Amino acid sequence: MWGKQNAYWVTNMMETDVTVIGGGPAGLAAALKASENAQVILLERGRELGGILPQCIHQGFGNFVFKKMLTGPEFSQYFIDKVRQSDIVVKTETTVLEIDKNKRIIATNSAEGILEIQTKAIVLSMGCRERTRSQILVPGTRPAGVYTAGTSQRLINIDGIMPGKKFVILGSGDVGLIMARRFILEGGEVEGVYEIMPQPGGLTRNIVQCLDDYNIPLFLSHTVTDIVGRKRVEGVTVAKVDESMKPLVGTERFIPCDCLVLAVGLIPENELSKQIGLDMDGRTDGPVVDERMETSVSGIFACGNVVHVHDLVDDVAVVAEIAGEHAAKYVRENLERRGKIRTVAGENVGYVVPQFLRGKELDSVTLYFRVLSEKRGATVIISCGEKTIFERKEKIVKPPEMVKVILSREVLNALVQNELRVDVRGGK
Template sequence: MNERYVDVAVIGAGPAGLAAAAAAKKEGAEKVVLIERDFRPGGILEQCIHTGFGLKYFGEELAGPEYAERFIKVCDELGIEMMLNTMVLSIDGPNHLIHAANKSGAVLVEAGAIILSMGCRERTRAQIVIPGSRPAGVYTAGTAQRFCNVQNHIVGNEIVIVGSGDIGMIMARRMTLEGAKVKAVIEVMPYLAGLTRNRVQCLDDFGIPLYLSHTIVDIDGKRRVKGVTVAKVDEKKQPVPGTEFKIDCDTVLLSVGLIPENEVSKTAGVALDRVTNGPVVDNTMMTNIPGIFACGNVVHVNDLVDNVSTESELAGTYAARYAAGQSGEGGTVIPVKPGNLVRYMVPQSVKPDKTEKEVKMYFRVLAPTKQVTIEASCGDKVLYKARKAFVNPGEIEQIRIPAEKLSGLTQGEIIVNVTKEEVKA
């Protein structure tokens, strides 16, 4: 067995892992290793050839591979080792032991600190239970994207997309540019699941119909998809009888949500949030297992890779400090809870004495709402308050609480509320 010790081990070399590893090295960790199951680093960015990345982080618009390459270059310059084609099987959490395997055999990595950055996976047809037979021509949007952008294979000619997530809308545009006819995008919710900018640039600009509050009730075809039956849904998301109509197509792409990839996290004993399905973390991105940190889409599904990079740099910084003996354990811990109209909060707790400048908190709302007030408070103390014209479940909201606002907090819990403003007569 190949055995070794490193200061910081990062699992997953996508955008989160690359940023975390670079930050750990810059913070002073001598031995940093990236463990990646694929044959190259970059993660999902390698197949995202469209632009729109880096506007917040770099101040310029980049394609996915360009964005990844900048972090890969930094990691190379810093001398960070990459263990590619290596699959992590399990983690002994309390002892920081990583059990993995590659073509050379079993690998055991002992680390001063571990960073989980495995990203997320797509929901499949089975998880949303679409009736019908099982013909060829049904793909997840990410799989179709990889076939098209990496392997140069077009998956179909007449396409219906289920779900208005960002990757679904982006693939609607991509398939159109490749000469396919995208018949419709079907969304079960009464609102958009992805970014508004993607609806404008990928659907509206190409005249692709979007059916909100609709779902597919049947997929027709034996060897190959021949068409789908679509129906309107009620407020309980149940098909409304008599509203069915058919769309002829040979391909169905599913963009029905992403799930943080935490099978390995479970082996380490990491506690998972029941809403996000990602690790419960504090403001240093440390999980309930001391010395194990998590960042990026493995924690919660982000809509911007720029935010993933920033969040992951935080994890890398604190992981390096932990490995150097600055454990970050102990002290006051203040829980963070979702309040009115808020679906979840990340981080789920804050350590006031471990906050240097500010704490960034991320959340999604439960429903589209206009003219709202966002407020974070701990007891009678207001930590943050701002107005916003519009909030949407498809876009992550972010608030920043300065360290001085958190100073002195010793008990209670931070609650974030989104409240619709009253219209004055």
């Protein structure tokens, strides 16, 4: 009976109501909200709070929450200042090593060594990481000069180092588009952005502001088929792809360059969620949550990009507050978990979050979902059994742009069956 338990008395033992893991925008907003009614510890593995935002020095944040265009650092600083003024216990450069189902957290940092935190509720907000070159199986050598877009952004904006001179960007995700412009502003040359899909991966405003305004060509239905260079990138081969995304023989073109930057998608970072044993959604790569952002284990909440990848940090802040509020509420009074309505991704819908609706606390519930293919003039239809409870005509829907639907309490209370289906029908 000693063994593992034995370890606990040697550690720095702490107790708290709510522990938030990850100090990015989701964690900051959740911690702030939770701290209104509970004692909160916020753990962040990086040196600074703010997550990815401090390196996002471009504008485009806060349109929804603050009603003005802010830069990433400005947006995050608002929350950081508030957190610093609150009685939230913040621990930076602190990495969580393990969490068990009893909500015992083991973490480590330099100053305190091994920390053990017994907490009543947990909010998971670890964010996401970038998909790498290997995950999309780009062939070639493994030289210096291949970076993910986010890493190159950090290198320039935080560390002040220039990763290359002449860039080829694979993937038109938002960070890649933002970086195309950034490389130009830093005196680099961007040969082009290559996207394997027939449509861009990033937001339209970024295509316009980052590529069009700087005359950077975007090649759709193209991919990189070879990375050349033994020690440092010497060039890449690009080629057109067919409908099944296979490179077309004869369309190859070699581009001399010293840097390949990849913006080929983000993956929620759920190593801890999996270690705890939370139910996961294979489509979002995140934990299954209900409308209060509670996961399959009661008292463990999740919010932000760890649940599914968001387009806008404003949306993250909103759901994070819901998570924080209910984590604090859970500590005081537990949450209703009986009723369980499943949301189902129907026609032309990739996924729906939350995956379950369970409580009656919220006045309204926002469903977030992504379409599978771009359509003009399609209709969003939400139905329960035979009954349509919501209908909205959309000018245009596309996979990179998340769709939101707000359902009122009255509508939800009137549901008779335990399944809500989301379809995006019609359109061209």
